[in-house]
């Protein structure tokens with residue numbers, strides 16, 4: 001006799017004896033989050049509210065002992081032995097420290113380096129002994145000189161003492177002109193944050209695809225540094241696109257990280273024919289679909305020019321990644337904002 005499983009989204013399914021909740025839910029047309037279907041990625045993590053559920057073996061990366069004590073289950077491994085009720089975890093419920101306090105910080109420029117024709121890397125120390133808690137991938141408002149505030153993503157890990165930002169300078173931009181001509185080491189900068197939802201979902205243990213363009217590399221760098229620090233073993237594929245090879249930066253840093261971590265793969269891709277024959281040529285989104293045929297269990301982090309983010313999102317959705325598993329941060333320049341308003 002099948003068991004009734006109530007799912008907190010209002011659905012109820014029937015699960016035949018010996019069958020898993022995930023298989024039954026998918027057979028019955030429920031959009032249940034899932035990936036590997038074999039207890040390895042954690043994408044189907046849910047909370048048991050009531051009933052008797054037995055789980056077949058799974059990886060501790062997908063569900064650890066503490067989570068099991070909190071009645072969390074993997075639906076792909078869960079066989080009910082009575083009627084029961086479960087709750088699908090949303091990303092936000094699955095994410096501790098969800099609402100971090102917005103802080104105002106007094107910072108000081110400790111390093112400023114031009115890394116391409118128009119991109120600067122700026123490091124700030126935090127002056128007022130504040131601990132700035134943020135999630136890898138988030139951004140802050142920066143008040144540089146007397147310019148109007150602007151948003152920049154942290155490129156540093158949340159564990160680092162200093163903050164790193166990548167600033168693309170644009171002709172005619174107020175902040176750009178100030179950074180190029182006036183900004184000095186030791187200068188005070190106020191920042192306010194953190195903000196943004198395109199941050200690393202730490203409980204997801206499945207593979208990651210990160211697509212970055214321009215200074216969209218900054219939040220991706222923060223995500224990668226942090227996931228290395230917490231000893232993440234998940235496969236991470238980073239695709240970094242630009243118009244020409246002169247616009248690429250931080251390549252060595254990523255190459256070094258991928259030498260240390262065999263699960264980390266880094267692919268710079270340029271549109272114009274590169275002098276460096278090792279570089280891949282084409283659109284970054286084409287490289288993604290050329291390389292990855294099965295996106296089951298993936299989460300995607302996208303950051304950079306709005307058009308690139310939009311195209312990457314469309315492609316990933318057509319390849320089967322659910323919208324809720326795509327975390328995007330489109331970097332609007334003043335020119336993009338004017339175009340949007342037209």
Ligand code: FES
Nearest residue numbers: 035036037042076
């Ligand atoms: S752990 Fe259940 S789908 Fe991957």
